[in-house]
Amino acid sequence: MFLSLAAYDDLSYRDSYYRTPSVHPISIHRPRRGSSVSYSSVPSFADGFSPFSRGGGGIVKFKRKGAFRSGITLGEAQANILLSGQDSYTLEDLSVDYRGKIFVHVRWPGYSPLTYEIPVDSYSGLVDLHSLVRRVGRAVSHYMQSNAIPLSWNHVEMQYMEEMAPGSWHLKMNVH
Numbered sequence: 001m002f003l004s005l006a007a008y009d010d011l012s013y014r015d016s017y018y019r020t021p022s023v024h025p026i027s028i029h030r031p032r033r034g035s036s037v038s039y040s041s042v043p044s045f046a047d048g049f050s051p052f053s054r055g056g057g058g059i060v061k062f063k064r065k066g067a068f069r070s071g072i073t074l075g076e077a078q079a080n081i082l083l084s085g086q087d088s089y090t091l092e093d094l095s096v097d098y099r100g101k102i103f104v105h106v107r108w109p110g111y112s113p114l115t116y117e118i119p120v121d122s123y124s125g126l127v128d129l130h131s132l133v134r135r136v137g138r139a140v141s142h143y144m145q146s147n148a149i150p151l152s153w154n155h156v157e158m159q160y161m162e163e164m165a166p167g168s169w170h171l172k173m174n175v176h
Contacts, residue, residue, distance in 0.1 A: 062077075062083070062160060073153060103168045140171065
């Protein structure tokens with residue numbers, strides 16, 4: 001028996017049975033940053049101003065509570081020490097994506113860089129800095145173990161994260 005191809009013409013993909021729903025990307029309104037500001041109006045709550053917001057500096061500092069300078073070791077990050085400014089970052093400050101995650105780029109001289117996807121916990125729009133520091137510390141310890149970097153966790157100090165693009169952060173580390 002011979003079937004012609006014309007028999008399948010009525011099963012068009014344009015038929016409502018085969019129609020797939022349209023997927024539209026979610027657009028998140030973010031104000032554009034300019035290289036210079038000549039006029040700045042007083043922010044209002046209607047414009048998305050938050051009294052808890054740091055104002056788009058693009059740096060998240062890791063500092064022990066009561067410490068003179070910033071920076072915590074990997075061991076301290078895993079031990080949940082008290083942090084200074086633990087309630088001062090919002091999800092908007094970190095440019096968290098719709099899944100609640102940011103990307104952290106870890107780089108060490110002489111080794112290839114890796115990018116980690118870090119979930120960000122929050123409560124009432126404020127970032128839980130303890131869990132963020134612990135997760136970033138876990139990513140750094142994974143990076144050191146996977147590249148066989150022969151340093152103790154107590155000698156590697158995480159200073160701060162600097163925003164390279166919205167939701168994409170570079171981690172600044174020191175050895176002491």
